Amino acid sequence: MFPQLDEIHTLVRKTAREFVEKRVEPNARRIDQGWYPKELLREMGELGLLAPHAPPEYGGPGLDFRSMVIVVEELAKASPALATVTEVQGSMIVYDLIHYASGELKEKWLEPAIRGEKIIAFALSEPCCGSDAFSLETTAERVGGSWVINGTKLWITSGLYADAFLVAARTGSPKEKHKTVTLFLVERGRCVETAPVAVMGVRGTGTAEVKFNNCEVGDEAIVGGLNGAFKVVLEDLNNGRTCVGAIGLGIAQGAIKEAESYTKRRVAFDMPIINFQVVQHYIASIKAQIEAVRGVVYTAAYFRDKNSELFPLYAQIAKYLGSRLAVDATRTAMQIMGGFGYSTDSKVEMLYRDAKATEIYEGANEIVLNTLFKLAEKYG
Incomplete structure (x- = not known):
């Protein structure tokens, strides 16, 4: 469905989605209550989901950055916290070890980091x-x-x-x-x-x-x-910001799916509330935004894989729009669901809290906009 993706990415998504359904969704609340999911990270490492772009010679599947983004998106639908740990370990730490670490560090840390046996x-x-x-x-x-x-x-x-x-x-x-x-x-x-x-x-x-x-x-x-940190950190932040865009995308999808399901069960004024035009408009608006942001996030990841000079520009756009979407979608989903959405028993309540972090970490959105302004000026 997406011109930036290939058949391999469909398989990556299928694997990630199955893992989320079997292992992440049953543990999402446990993670939200403070459980650090180290055993899930190890399982992801065994499946090649923790750092999909890592080369085979270090125990990775040898895929690409688009695969990394797809995994993070799927994780975020159920647990943005696990998605966050994954994007740091995979798109930043493992990336740095592959490209910038000494032979001694690679020998000791790289394969265990890819497999989730060691967390950095x-x-x-x-x-x-x-x-x-x-x-x-x-x-x-x-x-x-x-x-x-x-x-x-x-x-x-x-x-x-x-x-x-x-x-x-x-x-x-x-x-x-x-x-x-x-x-x-x-x-x-x-x-x-x-x-x-x-x-x-x-x-x-x-x-x-x-x-x-x-x-x-x-x-x-x-x-x-x-004294070489500046170059490495900039690359890390661009990788991370693209992944935050994917996290925002996943949060939005998870929230609106939950809300839409609720509207089909909830009856008011003798009909399911999905029949109310205002509810349909809420859902349609978020779904339109999801498709727009999906295109930006996948394009950013595509540019990373192609070593395009446009990648930094699209990384900022992905982060900014993805995080804004996450906050808007969870707020809208909660409004649709009313009191139940506001309850701590609601998945949307958890996603709402998680969404706010996406506007802050890997660079506050105000800093992202500063960078985006300069890059947009450059590329016109």
Whole structure:
């Protein structure tokens, strides 16, 4: 049905959808109540769903970024939290290990990360610096033949349960901002302290504050070269923002499906409320938006696979429109369902809380719009 996709993507969606129906939907509420789905991540790894683009020589299925996006979309229909953990592990961490890690890091971490046997958190944001990420204060100082890392990270997905952390740290003068930031892979150990961060939505993602206290690593732990974090992080954010667009797309589909099903059962004024024109208009409007955003998200992923210079532009559009759709669709679904939609027994209530996060993480939408404005100016 979609010109950006091939037959292989139909098979990927079928596999992902079956996994969601059998394993994710029965556990979605458990995840929302704070259960970190490590066993589901391992099962996804075995099925090739955690990092579909990973090459066969490292235990991956050797597919493409479009497959990654489709998996995230299907997961988000049932559990945006699991979709979020997956997009960080697959589209960012595994991507970085494949393209920028040393041979030693690849040998130790890449295949376990692809298979879901090891979880690696992306540690960029800090109490001081979220949107202004490259004003970060975490430092890595050269001491003898090692690097000693100190600092605090915040809002770190999987932080509570990660086996290692990809840490952005200052390796030069703060005045040079993005030019003196380096990524290091730091294994969990006594030098790492974590504390849970309670969040409104996407619960069960192990969101944490993470402190690094004199963590010592060697040169082999550097990912992307000394002072090379800026390029890697930009690629990560573009990958992640495309996936957030897919998460928003999945949330919208999950919410409107739930609402439409409800309207066929709910009777008012002697008829199912699906017969009311206003309800039909609500549903039709969201479905139209879903199709529009689907085209943008798949196009962004297609441009990533084709190494097109238009990918960064479409990554911002996908994130912005996908996240807005998620919030609008869940709000509309809740309005259709009325009191039951507002109840904590409702799936839509959970999706509504989760939807808000998509406007904030992987770059607040205001920052995304800043970038989008510049890129739109460039490509006219």
